[in-house]
Amino acid sequence: DIVMTQTPLSLSVTPGQPASISCKSSQSLLHTDGKTYLHWYLQKPGQSPQLLIYELSNRFSGVPDRFSGSGSGTTFTLKITRVEAEDVGVYFCMQSRELYSFGQGTKLEIK
Amino acid sequence: QVQLVESGGRVVQPGRSLRLTCAVSGFAFTNYAVHWVRQAPGKGLEWVAVPSPDGTNDYYADSVTGRFSISRDDSKSTVSLQMNSLRPEDTAVYYCARSGYRGYDFFYFDYWGPGTLVTVSS
Numbered sequence: 485d486i487v488m489t490q491t492p493l494s495l496s497v498t499p500g501q502p503a504s505i506s507c508k509s510s511q512s513l514l515h516t517d518g519k520t521y522l523h524w525y526l527q528k529p530g531q532s533p534q535l536l537i538y539e540l541s542n543r544f545s546g547v548p549d550r551f552s553g554s555g556s557g558t559t560f561t562l563k564i565t566r567v568e569a570e571d572v573g574v575y576f577c578m579q580s581r582e583l584y585s586f587g588q589g590t591k592l593e594i595k
Numbered sequence: 596q597v598q599l600v601e602s603g604g605r606v607v608q609p610g611r612s613l614r615l616t617c618a619v620s621g622f623a624f625t626n627y628a629v630h631w632v633r634q635a636p637g638k639g640l641e642w643v644a645v646p647s648p649d650g651t652n653d654y655y656a657d658s659v660t661g662r663f664s665i666s667r668d669d670s671k672s673t674v675s676l677q678m679n680s681l682r683p684e685d686t687a688v689y690y691c692a693r694s695g696y697r698g699y700d701f702f703y704f705d706y707w708g709p710g711t712l713v714t715v716s717s
Binding site for chain 2: 485515521523525532533534535538539544576578580583584585586587588589
């Protein structure tokens with residue numbers, strides 16, 4: 485099974501400042517088709533998870549361009565260029581290279 | 596628009612059974628896979644199960660293999676999760692979520708339902 489490890493587990497950010505979340509996988513998420521099956525979700529308080537980034541670096545429909553994903557192989561990063569109040573919640577990375585597994589989640593709060 | 600709605604969650608005693616249903620609309624059901632994902636109170640996300648798109652081999656998390664059974668009804672656009680021998684650690688919000696697929700490869704979840712709460716307690 486592929487194990488996903490996120491850091492940090494919590495983050496407190498001043499509005500307008502950047503934020504970064506790291507995710508590492510126990511095996512490479514690069515598929516033979518050339519795509520990397522690493523995705524990012526945000527779960528806002530009291531809501532279902534919502535897709536932010538799919539296949540490493542593609543923003544889902546309606547996701548603001550302040551969100552970006554990068555990385556390769558087993559090391560990945562989600563970056564928010566300027567955090568806004570509406571960005572609070574728990575961020576999860578997820579792999580779909582071999583079925584599915586999730587990171588533990590990173591709780592983002594506003595200072 | 597794409598919608599997934601779960602139903603069937605309730606309080607159930609340990610060792611008993613429960614059936615959850617996910618009803619979908621707004622997209623061509625047979626062109627997508629529909630999964631169950633759960634989240635224990637205050638915890639992270641755990642993928643649970645998905646029916647094989649060609650009906651040959653369903654997939655389950657190790658934690659539920661042998662106890663849970665998943666099925667899909669293309670005529671009703673529903674996916675059901677039959678949960679047997681329930682344990683307190685099965686207590687969670689159960690979400691259904693949609694993904695694309697190619698052969699036996701499944702892709703990211705792009706839409707999720709609001710979830711249904713299952714509580715296993717005596």
